[in-house]
Amino acid sequence: MKKLAIVLLMGLAIGMTFMSCSKEEVQVEIEATVALSGSQKTLVIGMPYCFNCESFNIQVLDVLSREVIPSRELPWLPKLKVDISQLAVGTYYLVITSGDKYGSYPFLKSIAN
DSSP, rough: HHHHHHHHHHHTTOOOOOOOOOOOOOOEEEEEEEEOOOOOSSSEEEEEEOOSSSSEEEEEETTTTEEEEEEEEEEEOOEEEOOTTSSSHHHHEEEEEEETEEEEEEEESSOOO
16 A cells, blocks of 8 residues: 555656546557658558457647647558648647547657648
């Protein structure tokens, strides 16, 4: 119990948030690799395997959770490219959802286009 209290206090001290949820609310994480192209105009998403995913939704959010690239449904492909040339320099989150599956992947765009 002492170790848990120390972890919680340390987490609160560095600004981490802890959430509790019931078993029914837990979503399965979608495993994906996310990389920027050399020019940082394209986000390359690799999803080699997604159980029972015929299609999925992607969207890009800024650090304030504002939608900067609207959600859109796409067919499942092992590799996908998303145009991010219109985004300003900054930190963003790629959000991928499919049914009860969820993945959130941060990325940093450091080159203005």
